[in-house]
Amino acid sequence: MPLNAMKTLALCTAASLTVAGCMAPFDPENPRAVSASDRQSGAQAHPQILAEFGGSYDGPGTDMVRRVGRQVAIESGLSTDGSNCTVTLLNSSVVNAFAIPGCYTYVTRGLLALMDNEAQLASVLGHEVGHVAASHSQRRQNAALGSGLLGVLAGVLTGSGQIAQLAGQIGQVWTLSYSRDQEYQADDLGIRYMTSAGYNPYESADVLDALGQQAALEARIRGQDEASQIPAWARTHPLSADRVARATAKAKETGMQPGQGREEAAAFLSAIDGIIYGDAPEQGYVDGHRFAHPTLRLAFTVPDGFYLNNGAAAVTATNGDTPVQIQFSGGSAGSPSALAQQALSGILGQAAQNAQVTQVETGSVNGMATATQQARVATQSGQTDVTVVAIQYDSSKSYYFAFVSPANVDDSRIIQSTVGSFEKLSSAEAAALNPRVIDVVTVTSGDTVSSLARRMAFDDYREERFRVLNGLSANDGLQAGEQVKIVVEQ
Numbered sequence: 001m002p003l004n005a006m007k008t009l010a011l012c013t014a015a016s017l018t019v020a021g022c023m024a025p026f027d028p029e030n031p032r033a034v035s036a037s038d039r040q041s042g043a044q045a046h047p048q049i050l051a052e053f054g055g056s057y058d059g060p061g062t063d064m065v066r067r068v069g070r071q072v073a074i075e076s077g078l079s080t081d082g083s084n085c086t087v088t089l090l091n092s093s094v095v096n097a098f099a100i101p102g103c104y105t106y107v108t109r110g111l112l113a114l115m116d117n118e119a120q121l122a123s124v125l126g127h128e129v130g131h132v133a134a135s136h137s138q139r140r141q142n143a144a145l146g147s148g149l150l151g152v153l154a155g156v157l158t159g160s161g162q163i164a165q166l167a168g169q170i171g172q173v174w175t176l177s178y179s180r181d182q183e184y185q186a187d188d189l190g191i192r193y194m195t196s197a198g199y200n201p202y203e204s205a206d207v208l209d210a211l212g213q214q215a216a217l218e219a220r221i222r223g224q225d226e227a228s229q230i231p232a233w234a235r236t237h238p239l240s241a242d243r244v245a246r247a248t249a250k251a252k253e254t255g256m257q258p259g260q261g262r263e264e265a266a267a268f269l270s271a272i273d274g275i276i277y278g279d280a281p282e283q284g285y286v287d288g289h290r291f292a293h294p295t296l297r298l299a300f301t302v303p304d305g306f307y308l309n310n311g312a313a314a315v316t317a318t319n320g321d322t323p324v325q326i327q328f329s330g331g332s333a334g335s336p337s338a339l340a341q342q343a344l345s346g347i348l349g350q351a352a353q354n355a356q357v358t359q360v361e362t363g364s365v366n367g368m369a370t371a372t373q374q375a376r377v378a379t380q381s382g383q384t385d386v387t388v389v390a391i392q393y394d395s396s397k398s399y400y401f402a403f404v405s406p407a408n409v410d411d412s413r414i415i416q417s418t419v420g421s422f423e424k425l426s427s428a429e430a431a432a433l434n435p436r437v438i439d440v441v442t443v444t445s446g447d448t449v450s451s452l453a454r455r456m457a458f459d460d461y462r463e464e465r466f467r468v469l470n471g472l473s474a475n476d477g478l479q480a481g482e483q484v485k486i487v488v489e490q
């Protein structure tokens, strides 16, 4: 028995206890055809994923993503002409890519912006198609289907901050079960598919390296403890240190030399020129501790130490030091009292039966009526307090904040300061909020890394961000005539 077959067998035995069942070894020459039931579950999940990830992004990059995705799907043998694989560019700033059964593959514009050429895109999409071809997560995904937001809120009450931070990102929950060996196999398959599509296989290591650099920079900017800020792709497809080196070795095994094969950098950069970077106006902007939504015309600020995460279902904020979690959502009709009660019972779920719930208290903030209701409930991590404050924005809309904290932590100041910061934006204030976009520029003879980095629309880490965005290491310089990406305000 060859060594890797033994390894597969051992893994199967251990895994069969936790993951439902054990799969036969995968032969890349003969991938299992996409079954009718997979196609059906994929078709059911697809609209949910679109809703959770900001919908599909329409722009020049959309056609490129579809074309390259279909190409690798054909190389995988899952599809004869690419038509039965659905490839979507998602309108999300989260750095992520994933696939679900039925051959539905996704990449976010956040991840696309980090890439430098089509070969890197083919590598990432090939990796995801590889997970599908090798049936890596099929059973786990079926089990998680439909858990949606309830699962997220249950996570709040069971004390699983990780799950709570995934609000609006259910796709991630589905892909959390990949093992290191599955990642290696998907990397290998991605390299195999991109090479047979004619791309330079060495770009696979480069995009993995770019993701690693991005994860390291995010950790530096936001603080090491803030796991929610590490690119989702790096969390769900763990970037072990040897993965980049391994990808380079696999590229060598193809027999191609570095520089051989298509990269299509110019076509790629022209397709992503002008693409939104970070939050889109209809999603609202996170800027440090402040969240501002130009379309809904509202803003609020969370206290120092909290990190905002702009999910599709809710804006959430977590704090590394004290385990207090904040959620902001709503926009529904009705009185703030009704909304506060509805939101609280939604968060408590079944735990409501055993919760001590206070009466609704009314008040006001910045001229808007409020309603506050609190509950104390026993959870896996001890006595937990949930406070909901609903605010009547105008005659047709109310929003709410929910605060979850251990009962022995006094979060009254956090509540007071967050709720007190909630404000309406004037039309002028809303109009001044512009999205950031990727601008592709050609380096001229006078340009340097620091001169171009100064044009980046950020207050801090401009040069570091510029280097990571363009795959430049600390000592790399620029050459006149080459194209680079900068992030500018639109």
Ligand SMILES: [Zn+2]
Pocket: 127, 131, 178, 182, 183, 186, 236, 237
């Ligand atoms: Zn993966």
